Amino acid sequence: xxxxxxxxxxxKGKSLGNRQRFIRRARTEIREAIQKSLxxxxxTDTSGGEKxxxxxxxxxxxxxxxxxxxxxxxxxxxxNKEYVAGDQIRKPRQGAGQSGKKASDSGEGEDDFQFxxxxxxxxxxxxxxxxxxxxxxxxxxxxxNFSMRRAGITTDGAPTNINLVRTMRNSYGRRxxxxxxxxxELNALKERLFVLEAKADKNDEERAEVPRLHKxxxxxxxxxxxxxxxxxxxxxxxxxxxxxxxxxxxxxxxxMDVSGSMGEREKxxxxxxxxxLHLFLIRRYDxxxxxxxxxxxxxxxxxxETFFYSPQSGxxxxxxxxxxxxxxxxxxxxxxxxxIYAAQASDGYTQTGDAERCVRxxxxxxxxxxxxxxxxxILDDREMEVFAHDDSGAELWRxxxxxxxxxxxxxxxxxxxxxxxxxxxxxxxxxxxxxxx
Amino acid sequence: xxxxxxxxxxxLLFEDSEWDFxxxxxxxxxxxxxxxxxxxxxVYPNQIEIISTEQMLDAYSSHGMPLMYHHWSFGKLxxxxxxxxxxxxxGLAYEIVINSSPCISYLLEENTMTMQALVIAHxxxxxxxxFKNNYLFKQWTNAxxxxxxxxxxxxxxxxxxxxYGTEAVENVLDSAHAIxxxxxxxxxxxxxxxxxxxIERQRKRIAYDQATFNDLWRTLxxxxxxxxxxxxxxxxxxxxxxxxxxxxxxIIYFLxxxxxxxxxxxxxxxxxxxxxxxxxxxxxxxxxxxEGCATFVHHYIMSELFQRGQIAEGSMLEFLHSHTSVVFQxxxxxxxxxxxxxxxxxxxxxxxxxxxxxxxxxxxxxWFPDIAGCGDWRGVLKDAxxxxxxxxxxxxxxxxxxxxxxxxxxxxxxxxxxxxxVSAIHNEQGYRNVRTVLAESYELSRLEPNIQxxxxxxxxxxxxxxxxxxxxxxxxxxxxxxxxxxxxxNLWGHxxxxxxxxxxxxxxxxxxxxxxxxxx
Numbered sequence: 027x028x029x030x031x032x033x034x035x036x037x038k039g040k041s042l043g044n045r046q047r048f049i050r051r052a053r054t055e056i057r058e059a060i061q062k063s064l065x066x067x068x069x070t071d072t073s074g075g076e077k078x079x080x081x082x083x084x085x086x087x088x089x090x091x092x093x094x095x096x097x098x099x100x101x102x103x104x105x106n107k108e109y110v111a112g113d114q115i116r117k118p119r120q121g122a123g124q125s126g127k128k129a130s131d132s133g134e135g136e137d138d139f140q141f142x143x144x145x146x147x148x149x150x151x152x153x154x155x156x157x158x159x160x161x162x163x164x165x166x167x168x169x170x171n172f173s174m175r176r177a178g179i180t181t182d183g184a185p186t187n188i189n190l191v192r193t194m195r196n197s198y199g200r201r202x203x204x205x206x207x208x209x210x211e212l213n214a215l216k217e218r219l220f221v222l223e224a225k226a227d228k229n230d231e232e233r234a235e236v237p238r239l240h241k242x243x244x245x246x247x248x249x250x251x252x253x254x255x256x257x258x259x260x261x262x263x264x265x266x267x268x269x270x271x272x273x274x275x276x277x278x279x280x281x282m283d284v285s286g287s288m289g290e291r292e293k294x295x296x297x298x299x300x301x302x303l304h305l306f307l308i309r310r311y312d313x314x315x316x317x318x319x320x321x322x323x324x325x326x327x328x329x330x331e332t333f334f335y336s337p338q339s340g341x342x343x344x345x346x347x348x349x350x351x352x353x354x355x356x357x358x359x360x361x362x363x364x365x366i367y368a369a370q371a372s373d374g375y376t377q378t379g380d381a382e383r384c385v386r387x388x389x390x391x392x393x394x395x396x397x398x399x400x401x402x403x404i405l406d407d408r409e410m411e412v413f414a415h416d417d418s419g420a421e422l423w424r425x426x427x428x429x430x431x432x433x434x435x436x437x438x439x440x441x442x443x444x445x446x447x448x449x450x451x452x453x454x455x456x457x458x459x460x461x462x463x
Numbered sequence: 464x465x466x467x468x469x470x471x472x473x474x475l476l477f478e479d480s481e482w483d484f485x486x487x488x489x490x491x492x493x494x495x496x497x498x499x500x501x502x503x504x505x506v507y508p509n510q511i512e513i514i515s516t517e518q519m520l521d522a523y524s525s526h527g528m529p530l531m532y533h534h535w536s537f538g539k540l541x542x543x544x545x546x547x548x549x550x551x552x553x554g555l556a557y558e559i560v561i562n563s564s565p566c567i568s569y570l571l572e573e574n575t576m577t578m579q580a581l582v583i584a585h586x587x588x589x590x591x592x593x594f595k596n597n598y599l600f601k602q603w604t605n606a607x608x609x610x611x612x613x614x615x616x617x618x619x620x621x622x623x624x625x626x627y628g629t630e631a632v633e634n635v636l637d638s639a640h641a642i643x644x645x646x647x648x649x650x651x652x653x654x655x656x657x658x659x660x661x662i663e664r665q666r667k668r669i670a671y672d673q674a675t676f677n678d679l680w681r682t683l684x685x686x687x688x689x690x691x692x693x694x695x696x697x698x699x700x701x702x703x704x705x706x707x708x709x710x711x712x713x714i715i716y717f718l719x720x721x722x723x724x725x726x727x728x729x730x731x732x733x734x735x736x737x738x739x740x741x742x743x744x745x746x747x748x749x750x751x752x753x754e755g756c757a758t759f760v761h762h763y764i765m766s767e768l769f770q771r772g773q774i775a776e777g778s779m780l781e782f783l784h785s786h787t788s789v790v791f792q793x794x795x796x797x798x799x800x801x802x803x804x805x806x807x808x809x810x811x812x813x814x815x816x817x818x819x820x821x822x823x824x825x826x827x828x829x830w831f832p833d834i835a836g837c838g839d840w841r842g843v844l845k846d847a848x849x850x851x852x853x854x855x856x857x858x859x860x861x862x863x864x865x866x867x868x869x870x871x872x873x874x875x876x877x878x879x880x881x882x883x884x885v886s887a888i889h890n891e892q893g894y895r896n897v898r899t900v901l902a903e904s905y906e907l908s909r910l911e912p913n914i915q916x917x918x919x920x921x922x923x924x925x926x927x928x929x930x931x932x933x934x935x936x937x938x939x940x941x942x943x944x945x946x947x948x949x950x951x952x953n954l955w956g957h958x959x960x961x962x963x964x965x966x967x968x969x970x971x972x973x974x975x976x977x978x979x980x981x982x983x
Contacts (some may be wrong), residue, residue, distance in 0.1 A: 028488075028495070028510070028583070029509065029511065029565070030484055030487055030488065030491075030511050030512075030513070031510065031511070031512045031513070032513050033512045033513060033518060033569075034513055034518070034572055036514075036518065038515075038517050039517075039521075040518070041520075041521045041525065041537060041538060043533045044524065044534060044536075044538030044541060045538040046538070047535035047538050047633070048538030048539045048541075049538070050535070051535045051633075085536075085539055086946065087536055087640060088641050088942075088946035089641060089642075089643070089644055089943060089947065090642070090645065090911075090912050090914055090931075090939060090940075090943065090944060090947050091911075091912065091940050091943055092911075092938075092939065092940065093938045093939060093940040095878060095938075096878045096937060096938050097936035097938065098876070098877050098878070098936060098937075099935060099937065100873055100874065100875045100886060101873065101874055101876070101900065101904060102803070102871050102872070102873045102874075102897055102900050102901040102904060103794075103795035103871070103872060103873075103874060104794055104795060104803060104870060104871055105793075105794020105795050105797070105870050106871065106872040106888055106889065107794075107870070109872055109888060110888060110890075111885055111887050111888055111892065112884070114882040114884055115874070115884075115885065116883075117880075117881060117883060139543070140546055141539075141542035142542070142546045
């Protein structure tokens, strides 16, 4: 006789602890793999998990094992077709034969280890200890919607919200405490009375009992009226309270200079930067819209493909992009409903005098409604050295420096290599205080 | 005709492919009837558990055990299996069975009713019988105590993590896992210790510590290493030497008892790893027999159910489809070939023994005079299941007919020759050679390197000497060797040297392998 047990409802994720230990162990490699994988992602494509492949450096499990080279060995194989004892078979050439073997006969060979990270794990590692700037502050500031939440029990409210269990419990307790006569008790007396009254030949005792029963019944009924079955003081209601819900949507503006001076390298760097910002937002907000605005001497909203890959020529007027952004915000993204983020990438050149106009627009129109505005200037390595100091720089950089003084949620950075991006990104969001100082 | 059909469908245990618990019970009872009254199997009480795919993956990654302590390597395994499964590279096993009493079999909820029947016959009766009766399992494992012990191990290690930090525990476990294969007493049976006694001992130790705790001890000045060496360890190490029996093949045991640097909880962790290794030791040596036994049993029982009209033709076809893919053996030049399939070889051998008993040829009579034509295949098989392991089983029972059926040939690979040589094939001159070579390839002592502790200089510089005896001049894999030695050093705390000895070759100059990790 076998004993059957249904285990399907047992708690899942028994090996979650092991998984966390594993990810912690391989953290360095996983982080590197994620960095590499970013290249192939679209800015908005962060929905799925990530299948990654990491080198087995830190997750090796060495055992003593026999080498697959050297020595004498004899083995049996199935499926002989034409061999007879004494046949000689040429060994495969060293290089070719060996590599195949390495992969197959040792589970922990030199191969990379492949597995899938869940989306959450992917993002967790990606963002490790970053925090979204000003999030707490702004959500409090921008409360626009409320939802009702349970908030315990009250003594008054609408009849639809009566809490029956509580009400009946109170009622029962009160009835017990005040000794309300039960229906059963009353019925017993009434029955007795009925029997006596129906009886033709009553003896003395019974004849005396009848009025006594009448009296008793009257008393009990009176008492039942004084102590009602349900009293208004028993009644309880479920209470609900309006709870503010923070705006859970954000719009991200990607502004980029696409004039001739921005080459492939610059665009690639800018793309990575936008991608990182998007990843970050999507983790915090239910819904994230992305608006791509490209500009030369004149700006337009475009789709992602055009934004990054379609060539355009012309001069460079940065303020046109800001104008376009203000227009789109006005039309589609009211700051009451949307958290507004902007990321701007440029090589730092703009028409003479235009920088002042940009600063004015930022100060008056954009910064007051934005959660965060990040500006990166993409330079080449030589320029990085020349502009080593923060104060030196082209016109736009110096002008933006003034904005930065005033707005703590405005950040500027210079980058020249892919390797700069991640640290820059961390700084942008991590160190509000550092940016201000 | 119609009456015959209705009669047989009355007897059918199930008709469509959906399973439920009532049906499982009915089928399991029918299987039990054949297993006990026909085959005469002897099993532990069965506990059959239905699990989901995710739970199956969980079980995969902890050696199939229902509970296991936490370690990242299990997480790695899980991530691997999960990816393989989700991307469709690998299916899941239909079942996992645990050598415990009661014998726990996990069935996957996605199986059809036919598959559940097959799996119950395979695991709950086939494997179960083997676990209970094979001498290796009887001698090396405690089926009654394993679950309690795992429970103890899991709690103990969790407690250590809490007390000493995850990293410290991980450190010990990593090193212990590296020498897990060398944590087995191969030649003597370790003393039995029930989990209760263990826990009791543990509890007493802690209670003693608490009772004799005196805060004053903390205020004693700490003596430095050298002093301690001079005053205490010399007499101590003499005593230890007396206990030391060298050479010692169980490296974990040696470190657990003799390492100069380990704390008591670290020794206990080594013990846990060693006990687990011991528990899995018989399974490594009986893959062919264990699977052969289970496959033979399920095949016999399912065919018998069909004979009795208890399962329908559709189910029988489904069963045969699945059965043939399990016992499929690709030939050596097939891209799917990855060694000899233990299910195929095991099942073929069991069937062959049955054939020899019932219907022996002249050849069989010459090769197997004891059993040929004796008719009692049940008794012969049960005797084989109880008293052999893969190596001896193949050596004893592999018949010339099977070697011809599999078209076995043996290949000699000498590293100095440019060619492989076919040393024997399935013919009159070659049978014995092929059989011996095949049997030896299941000999664990040839698959795993023979490494022993040969010296430990406790009184002097505390150098630990390990020795690898090369067989057939096959050296150790160099990179993993150095890494494992580093792990042993981690547990020993002092220098560790691994010497390689080759019985066939004169001692080479490079006796001592370079172990850069020492020079940290």
